[in-house]
Amino acid sequence: MELGDVKGRSPWEDAWHRLLKNRAAVTSAIIMGVMVVVVVLGPMLSPWEGDFTDWDHTFSPPSFATGHWFGTDAVGRDILVRTLEGGRISLLVGLVATLVSLAIGVTYGSVAGYYGGYTDRVMMRAVDIVYAMPFMFFVILLMVVFGRNIFLIFVAIGAINWLDMARIVRGQTLSLKNTEFVEAAQACGVQRRDIIVRHIVPNLLGVVIVYATLTIPQVILVESFLSFLGLGVQEPMSSWGALVNDGAQDLESAPWTLIFPALVLTVTLYCFNYIGDGLRDALDPKDRL
Amino acid sequence: MAMLEVRNLQVGFDTPEGEVQAVRGIDFDLEAGDALAIVGESGSGKTQSMLALMGLLAENGHASGEARFRGRDLMKLSPGELNQYRGAKIAMIFQDPMTSLNPYLNIEKQMIEVVMHHQGLDRREARAHAIEMLRAVRIPDPEQRIRQYPHEYSGGMRQRVMVAMGLLCEPDILIADEPTTALDVTVQAQINQLMAELRRSSNTAIVLITHDLGVVAGLCDRVLVVYAGRVVEYGTVEQIYYQPRHPYTRGLLASVPRLDAVRGAGLNAIPGNPPNLLDLPAGCSFRQRCAEAFEACGEEPALRDLGDGHLSRCHLEPEQ
Amino acid sequence: MTGHAGILRHAIQRLLGVIPTLLVLVTIAFFLIRVAPGGPFDAEKALPAEIQANLNVKYHLDEPLVQQYLRYLGQILTFDFGPSFQYKDWTVNELIGEGFPVSLTVGGLAMLLAFVVGTVIGVTAALRQNTAVDYGSMGFAMLGISIPNFVIAPLLILLFAVFLGWLPAGGWDWSLNRMVLPVITLALPVIAYVARLTRGSMIEVLHSNFIRTARAKGLPERAVILQHALKPALLPVISFMGPATAGLITGSVIVERIYAIPGLGSYFVQGALNRDYTLVMGVVIFYGLLIILLNFTVDMLYAWLNPKIRYDEKR
Numbered sequence: 001m002e003l004g005d006v007k008g009r010s011p012w013e014d015a016w017h018r019l020l021k022n023r024a025a026v027t028s029a030i031i032m033g034v035m036v037v038v039v040v041l042g043p044m045l046s047p048w049e050g051d052f053t054d055w056d057h058t059f060s061p062p063s064f065a066t067g068h069w070f071g072t073d074a075v076g077r078d079i080l081v082r083t084l085e086g087g088r089i090s091l092l093v094g095l096v097a098t099l100v101s102l103a104i105g106v107t108y109g110s111v112a113g114y115y116g117g118y119t120d121r122v123m124m125r126a127v128d129i130v131y132a133m134p135f136m137f138f139v140i141l142l143m144v145v146f147g148r149n150i151f152l153i154f155v156a157i158g159a160i161n162w163l164d165m166a167r168i169v170r171g172q173t174l175s176l177k178n179t180e181f182v183e184a185a186q187a188c189g190v191q192r193r194d195i196i197v198r199h200i201v202p203n204l205l206g207v208v209i210v211y212a213t214l215t216i217p218q219v220i221l222v223e224s225f226l227s228f229l230g231l232g233v234q235e236p237m238s239s240w241g242a243l244v245n246d247g248a249q250d251l252e253s254a255p256w257t258l259i260f261p262a263l264v265l266t267v268t269l270y271c272f273n274y275i276g277d278g279l280r281d282a283l284d285p286k287d288r289l
Numbered sequence: 290m291a292m293l294e295v296r297n298l299q300v301g302f303d304t305p306e307g308e309v310q311a312v313r314g315i316d317f318d319l320e321a322g323d324a325l326a327i328v329g330e331s332g333s334g335k336t337q338s339m340l341a342l343m344g345l346l347a348e349n350g351h352a353s354g355e356a357r358f359r360g361r362d363l364m365k366l367s368p369g370e371l372n373q374y375r376g377a378k379i380a381m382i383f384q385d386p387m388t389s390l391n392p393y394l395n396i397e398k399q400m401i402e403v404v405m406h407h408q409g410l411d412r413r414e415a416r417a418h419a420i421e422m423l424r425a426v427r428i429p430d431p432e433q434r435i436r437q438y439p440h441e442y443s444g445g446m447r448q449r450v451m452v453a454m455g456l457l458c459e460p461d462i463l464i465a466d467e468p469t470t471a472l473d474v475t476v477q478a479q480i481n482q483l484m485a486e487l488r489r490s491s492n493t494a495i496v497l498i499t500h501d502l503g504v505v506a507g508l509c510d511r512v513l514v515v516y517a518g519r520v521v522e523y524g525t526v527e528q529i530y531y532q533p534r535h536p537y538t539r540g541l542l543a544s545v546p547r548l549d550a551v552r553g554a555g556l557n558a559i560p561g562n563p564p565n566l567l568d569l570p571a572g573c574s575f576r577q578r579c580a581e582a583f584e585a586c587g588e589e590p591a592l593r594d595l596g597d598g599h600l601s602r603c604h605l606e607p608e609q
Numbered sequence: 610m611t612g613h614a615g616i617l618r619h620a621i622q623r624l625l626g627v628i629p630t631l632l633v634l635v636t637i638a639f640f641l642i643r644v645a646p647g648g649p650f651d652a653e654k655a656l657p658a659e660i661q662a663n664l665n666v667k668y669h670l671d672e673p674l675v676q677q678y679l680r681y682l683g684q685i686l687t688f689d690f691g692p693s694f695q696y697k698d699w700t701v702n703e704l705i706g707e708g709f710p711v712s713l714t715v716g717g718l719a720m721l722l723a724f725v726v727g728t729v730i731g732v733t734a735a736l737r738q739n740t741a742v743d744y745g746s747m748g749f750a751m752l753g754i755s756i757p758n759f760v761i762a763p764l765l766i767l768l769f770a771v772f773l774g775w776l777p778a779g780g781w782d783w784s785l786n787r788m789v790l791p792v793i794t795l796a797l798p799v800i801a802y803v804a805r806l807t808r809g810s811m812i813e814v815l816h817s818n819f820i821r822t823a824r825a826k827g828l829p830e831r832a833v834i835l836q837h838a839l840k841p842a843l844l845p846v847i848s849f850m851g852p853a854t855a856g857l858i859t860g861s862v863i864v865e866r867i868y869a870i871p872g873l874g875s876y877f878v879q880g881a882l883n884r885d886y887t888l889v890m891g892v893v894i895f896y897g898l899l900i901i902l903l904n905f906t907v908d909m910l911y912a913w914l915n916p917k918i919r920y921d922e923k924r
Contacts, residue, residue: 136859269755376827
C-alpha cells in the first residue's frame with residue numbers, strides 16, 4: 001500500500017475538525033465573541049454613562065427616539081449601557097473565578113492522582129467532606145461575614161468550584177500514570193515534579209478545557225444569584241444578576257428593565273453550555289460511532 | 290429447498306467517512322443438523338452478516354439480499370415478525386460472555402423470559418425448564434445458581450448460560466459468534482464439546498463464526514471462508530484442510546500453530562492488512578497480500594466450482 | 610436474600626464516613642460566624658454595658674471560644690440549635706419547625722415533578738435519537754439549564770399572574786394554586802439535568818452487549834426497554850438525586866424570596882442579613898445534615914439496585 005496519502009493528523013487537529021462540524025457550538029462561539037467585544041467596547045461608544053440619570057426619561061420604554069434603545073429604569077439610567085457594564089463584571093467574575101478554581105483544582109487533583117496511596121486517600125477524603133457542604137450557604141455566609149466586595153466574590157466562588165475540577169483531574173491523572181510513556185519517563189529517572197509538569201499536565205489539557213468552559217457559566221450563575229439576593233456587587237457597580245433583581249422589582253410597570261438583562265444573561269449561559277458540550281464531544285472521541 | 294438459504298447478503302454502514310461495505314454478497318445453504326463454520330479475520334464481515342439476518346445491525350447499518358428461513362425471507366420481516374423467529378427458531382450467542390448477560394437481572398429472570406414469551410409457559414414451568422437446561426449445560430446446583438447474578442459466574446459458566454439460554458426454545462439454528470474467544474483454552478474445549486453434543490442430541494444446526502481454523506475441525510462439517518465481505522472458498526472440512534485452493538485459506542491454515550512443526554520454523558503470518566472497506570481496490574481483494582498474484586488478478590474472479598461442491602474465488606488453476 | 614449482609618456493611622461504612630463530614634460542617638459554620646466582625650447586638654446602637662453583659666452571659670458569649678464551641682457541639686448532638694438572636698421569643702428549632710414544612714412541600718413536589726418529567730423526556734429522546742423530538746427536547750433541556758430560576762420566576766409571574774391572571778403572583782396559604790409557579794420554577798433546571806442525564810445513559814445502555822442479547826432473544830422492544838434497559842439507565846439518575854437536592858435547597862432561597870413564601874430559605878436570608886448567628890448556623894447545619902442524609906439514602910438505594918455492589922461488599 002502506498003503511504004503517500006497518509007498525512008499525520010494530531011488528535012488536536014481531529015478534535016478541531018469535529019468541533020467545527022458542531023453547528024450549535026460554532027454559532028455559540030461566534031455569539032460569545034461578539035458579546036465580549038460589545039461588552040468591552042460598547043460602553044465607550046455609548047452616548048450615556050452607566051450612572052447618568054436622565055430625569056426626562058424615567059421608566060421610558062425601549063425607543064430609538066429617546067436614544068435609550070433598551071429603555072431606562074426608575075431613575076432614568078440607560079438599560080443598554082447598564083447591561084453592557086454589568087456584562088463586564090459578570091464575564092470578568094466568570095473568567096477570574098474559573099481561573100482560580102482551575103489553578104487550585106488542577107494542582108490538587110494532579111498531585112493527589114500522581115502521588116496516589118495515602119496522600120491521595122487523605123486529599124480526596126477532604127474533597128468529599130467539603131463536597132457534602134451546602135456550598136451556596138457558605139458563600140452567602142462569607143458575604144455576610146466579610147462584607148460584600150468583588151474580590152471576595154472571585155475567591156469565594158473559585159475556591160469552592162475547584163472541587164469538581166480536582167476530582168476530574170485526579171481521575172485522569174490516575175489513568176495517565178499507568179500509561180507507557182509515563183512509565184518510560186520514570187524508568188529514565190525523570191523527577192516526579194518534572195513528570196507532572198511535562199507529561200501529566202499537558203495530557204490533562206483536554207478535560208481541563210472542557211471543564212473550565214462549563215465552569216464559566218456556573219460561576220456567572222452563582223455571581224448573579226448572589227447579586228440577585230443583594231449579596232453580590234454593590235452600587236454603583238452592577239452585574240447581570242443585580243440588574244435582573246432591579247428589573248424584577250419593576251416587573252409590572254417596566255418589564256423591559258427585566259427582560260433585556262435577563263435575555264443577555266440567558267443567552268450567555270446558553271452559549272457557554274453549548275460551547276462546553278461541543279468541546280466535550282470533540283475532545284472525547286469515546287462515543288464516536 | 291434448504292432450511293436456510295442465504296443469497297447475495299450485503300451489509301453496509303454509513304460513517305462520516307463514507308459507506309463501509311462490510312459484507313458484499315454472501316451465499317450459503319444450511320440444512321437441519323448442519324454445522325457450518327464461517328471463518329475469516331476480524332473485519333471480514335463474518336459477524337455482521339449473521340447480525341444482519343438476526344436484524345441486530347447497529348443503527349447506521351443496512352442490509353440487502355435474501356435470507357429464506359423455511360421459505361420466509363427474514364430480511365423482509367418487520368421487527369415484530371422477526372421476533373417470532375429470534376430466540377425461538379434462530380438463537381445467537383455472542384463473543385463476550387462477560388458483557389452479553391444483563392448484569393442487573395439474575396439468571397432466572399433472563400432465562401425464563403425467553404420461554405414465557407415464545408412458548409407461553411407460566412413462571413413455574415419456565416423456571417423448571419430453565420433449570421433443566423442449565424443442568425444440560427452442566428451448571429452445578431442449578432436450582433440455587435439460577436438465582437445468582439451474572440457476575441457471580443465465571444466466564445466459562447456464563448458462556449454455558451448463554452448456550453443454555455439459546456437452546457431454551459429448541460431452535461432450528463444456533464449461531465455462535467466466536468463463543469470461546471474470550472475464554473481460557475481448557476474452557477474453550479468444554480464449550481465446543483458441549484455444542485457438539487447438543488447438536489447431536491437435538492439436531493440443531495450450528496453456525497460457528499470464528500477466526501480460528503483450529504477449533505473448526507472438531508465441530509463443523511463445512512467451512513465458508515470469508516475475506517473482505519465475500520466468500521473466497523467453500524467446502525467440506527476435509528476439502529478445506531487437505532486441499533485448500535484459495536491462497537488466503539492456505540495462509541490461514543499456515544498460520545495455525547502446530548505441534549509437529551519444525552523447531553524454529555516460526556509461524557507463517559499472512560503479510561499486510563485486509564483492504565480498506567471504505568475504498569476497495571479493483572480486482573481480487575486479496576491481490577495485494579497474495580504471493581501468487583498475476584495479471585488476471587486485476588479482475589475480480591468469480592466463485593468457481595472445483596467439483597464436489599468445493600468452491601473457490603481465484604484465477605489460479607487447480608493444478609498449480 | 611444473599612445481599613443483605615453486604616448492604617448492611619456498606620451502610621455502616623458510609624455512616625462512619627458521615628461523622629467527620631458533620632464535624633467539619635459544624636466547625637466551619639461556628640468559627641466563621643464567630644470571627645465575623647460585628648456581633649449581633651452592636652449592629653444598631655451601643656447598648657449599656659450592663660445589658661450587653663447580661664446578653665453575653667445569657668448567650669454564653671463571654672466564655673472562651675473553645676468552650677463556646679464545645680457547648681455548641683453538645684447542643685447540636687441533642688438537636689438543640691439554641692435561641693434565635695433576632696427573633697426574641699423564638700428558638701432556632703421553632704423557626705426551623707415553622708419554615709421547613711413549607712420548604713419541604715415545595716421542594717418535595719419539585720423533586721417529584723423533576724424526576725418524573727425529566728426521565729420521561731430523557732428516555733423519549735434516547736429512543737428517538739437524532740430525530741426532531743430528540744433535538745427539540747435537548748435544546749429545551751439546555752435552555753432549562755441555562756436560564757437561572759430568578760429569571761424564570763419573574764417571567765412566569767409576568768405571564769401567568771400579570772397578563773393571564775390565572776395564578777397568584779406569590780404568597781402562601783398551603784393552597785395548590787399558590788404552589789404551582791414556585792414548584793415549576795424550582796423543578797425546571799432539575800428537569801433539564803435529569804433529561805440530559807437520562808438520555809445519555811439510556812443511549813449508552815442501548816448500545817451495550819446485553820441489550821443486543823435481549824433483542825436476539827426475540828423479546829418485544831417494549832420488554833427490551835422496560836425490563837433490560839431502564840434500570841441500568843436510571844442508576845446515574847438516582848445518584849444525581851443527592852446533588853439535585855442540594856440544588857433545590859439553594860434554589861429555594863431564591864424561589865421563596867420571589868414568591869414571598871415563608872420557608873426556611875427566607876428565614877436564612879433574613880437571618881444572614883440580620884447577623885442572626887444561631888439561626889444562620891442552625892439552618893446551615895440543618896441543611897447540611899439533610900444533604901448528607903439524603904446522599905446516604907441515595908447511596909444505599911444505589912447499592913441495593915446494583916447487584917454488583919451488593920456482591921462486592923459481601924466479600
